[in-house]
Amino acid sequence: xxxxxxxxATEGGLFDINATLPLMAIQVVALTYxxxxxxxxxxxxxxxxxxxxxxxxxxxxKNKLSEVEKLEADLLSQLQSARSEAQKIVSEAENESxxxxxxxxxLANNEANASKEKARLEIENQTSSARExxxxxxDDLSELIVNRLILEK
Amino acid sequence: xxxxxxxxxxxALEVGQHLYWQIGNIRLHGQVFLTSWILLGALLVFISLxxxxxxxxxxxxxxxxxxLWDYIRDLARTQIGEKVYRDWMPFIGTLFxxxxxxxxxxxxxxxxxxxxxxxxxxxxxxxINTTIALALLVSLxxxxxxxxxxxxxxxxxxxxxxxxxxxxxxxxxxxKPLSLSFRLFGNILADxxxxxxxxxxxxxxxxxxxxxxxxxxxxxxxxxxxxLAAYYIGEAVEEHH
Numbered sequence: 001x002x003x004x005x006x007x008x009a010t011e012g013g014l015f016d017i018n019a020t021l022p023l024m025a026i027q028v029v030a031l032t033y034x035x036x037x038x039x040x041x042x043x044x045x046x047x048x049x050x051x052x053x054x055x056x057x058x059x060x061x062k063n064k065l066s067e068v069e070k071l072e073a074d075l076l077s078q079l080q081s082a083r084s085e086a087q088k089i090v091s092e093a094e095n096e097s098x099x100x101x102x103x104x105x106x107l108a109n110n111e112a113n114a115s116k117e118k119a120r121l122e123i124e125n126q127t128s129s130a131r132e133x134x135x136x137x138x139d140d141l142s143e144l145i146v147n148r149l150i151l152e153k
Numbered sequence: 154x155x156x157x158x159x160x161x162x163x164x165a166l167e168v169g170q171h172l173y174w175q176i177g178n179i180r181l182h183g184q185v186f187l188t189s190w191i192l193l194g195a196l197l198v199f200i201s202l203x204x205x206x207x208x209x210x211x212x213x214x215x216x217x218x219x220x221l222w223d224y225i226r227d228l229a230r231t232q233i234g235e236k237v238y239r240d241w242m243p244f245i246g247t248l249f250x251x252x253x254x255x256x257x258x259x260x261x262x263x264x265x266x267x268x269x270x271x272x273x274x275x276x277x278x279x280x281i282n283t284t285i286a287l288a289l290l291v292s293l294x295x296x297x298x299x300x301x302x303x304x305x306x307x308x309x310x311x312x313x314x315x316x317x318x319x320x321x322x323x324x325x326x327x328x329k330p331l332s333l334s335f336r337l338f339g340n341i342l343a344d345x346x347x348x349x350x351x352x353x354x355x356x357x358x359x360x361x362x363x364x365x366x367x368x369x370x371x372x373x374x375x376x377x378x379x380x381l382a383a384y385y386i387g388e389a390v391e392e393h394h
Contacts, residue, residue, distance in 0.1 A: 013169040014342070019179040020282035024189075025290055028251060031193060035250065036243035039200045043222040044242075046207045046215075053209075 168346065170272040182280055184269060189277040192258040196250060225249060225379075232383035237302060237390050241383070244294060248287060249379035252278055256341055256371030260348075260364065276341050278374075284338040288330035291382040299389030313393055329385060333378065340374050 172183040203214035211219050225246040229238040233245075259276020267274055277283045299307035311322040344367040351360040 015281055016169070016171065016182075017282055017285065018181065020182045020185055020280065021286045021289075023181065024185070024277075024283050025286035027186075027189065028247065028287060028290060031251060032244050032247040034197065035200070035247050038197065039204060039218065040222065040225075040243045040246055042204050042207060043215075043218055044226075046209070046211075047219055047222060050209060 172269050172272040182272075182282060184272050184274050185277045185280045185283060188258065188264065188274050189255065189283075192254045192277070193251070195258075196254050222246075228376075228379060229383050232380060233387040233390065237298070241294070241298065241386050245379050245383045245386075248291070248382050249375055252287070252337065252378050253372065253375035255283070256375055257368065259341065259345065260367045260371055275345055276371075278337055279341040279345050281334070281338050284334040285330070287337070287378070288334035291333060291385060292326070292330045294382070295385040295389040298386045302390045303392070307389065310389065310393075333381060337374055337378055340370055344370055 172187075174181040174183040174186075199214075200218065203218040207215060226238075226242060228249070229242040229245045232238075233241055255276050255278040259279060264274035296307075299310065303309075311319050348360055348363055348367055351363055
């Protein structure tokens with residue numbers, strides 16, 4: 001049966017407000033405390049602990065990453081300085097060897113020149129002494145020829 | 154005349170009938186308490202099952218409860234603000250869960266199969282006493298929140314930004330619980346009535362989409378109630394400069 005009995009009824013009706021109201025309010029407040037201790041606190045603890053764990057881990061990883069980057073940069077700069085030092089040493093050695101080579105070359109040249117000069121002088125001396133001797137022998141021979149021609153006459 | 158000739162035994166509609174309990178000279182609506190105890194009992198069992206063994210890697214029910222917790226925290230945090238939302242989260246969450254469980258329980262469980270001497274079982278939120286109780290709790294909460302956070306400076310809110318606002322802000326304190334309670338009451342009752350009338354007139358197929366609509370409305374109403382409650386509390390604790 002359809003019994004639309006909104007207002008006017010001494011008992012019942014849609015807007016029948018009675019002690020149900022305060023009791024329901026008390027019940028909801030009690031439920032709040034029960035749910036707080038049964039649901040909100042424990043779940044909140046677990047979730048927040050996990051969130052903390054995750055954010056800590058992220059922070060940790062970030063720190064480690066920055067450390068790694070620092071170390072990498074350090075290594076790179078060390079490598080660079082080592083490389084430039086090596087280059088310097090190599091070029092120094094090259095210069096040195098160049099210098100030594102030049103010195104040795106000069107020395108050798110000088111020596112060679114000196115011995116060439118000496119040899120030339122010697123050759124000249126010998127040539128002149130040989131020439132003198134030749135002249136002398138030629139004189140002797142001519143004298144001999146002259147004497148013989150004179151004597152035979 | 155016409156209605157009386159219809160077979161009415163499978164779907165009788167009773168509006169404004171209550172199962173009265175008499176304790177001393179106090180009268181209670183028994184059907185409201187019966188359904189609320191059943192539904193809240195189920196809720197508490199569900200929650201204790203889910204929180205029985207809390208692990209760092211959530212599984213099954215714990216996962217669902219954590220999702221729910223996160224949802225409620227987001228709701229409370231966006232409306233109340235970062236500073237005090239922690240204090241009010243259990244209250245907002247309880248409001249949401251209570252209204253949601255009541256609405257859905259009223260819509261999903263075939264209460265009509267249980268015969269009562271008078272009145273019928275249904276959603277506890279379809280009773281005006283329940284919704285007014287919830288709305289008054291919200292009013293008390295936002296007054297308490299404002300006064301405990303800002304002391305007497307809370308009343309600056311009434312003359313902010315100009316004293317012209319004073320009568321409107323005072324009026325708001327009355328319209329807030331009124332609109333909260335009647336919105337919830339009206340929506341849930343209307344849903345029950347529509348489903349009831351449709352089942353009464355066309356018992357097959359036709360009520361099903363309306364029932365789904367009712368489930369949707371029920372969930373939305375729970376969200377609206379909790380969001381508005383959180384918003385009122387947030388408004389009361391907000392610092393304006």
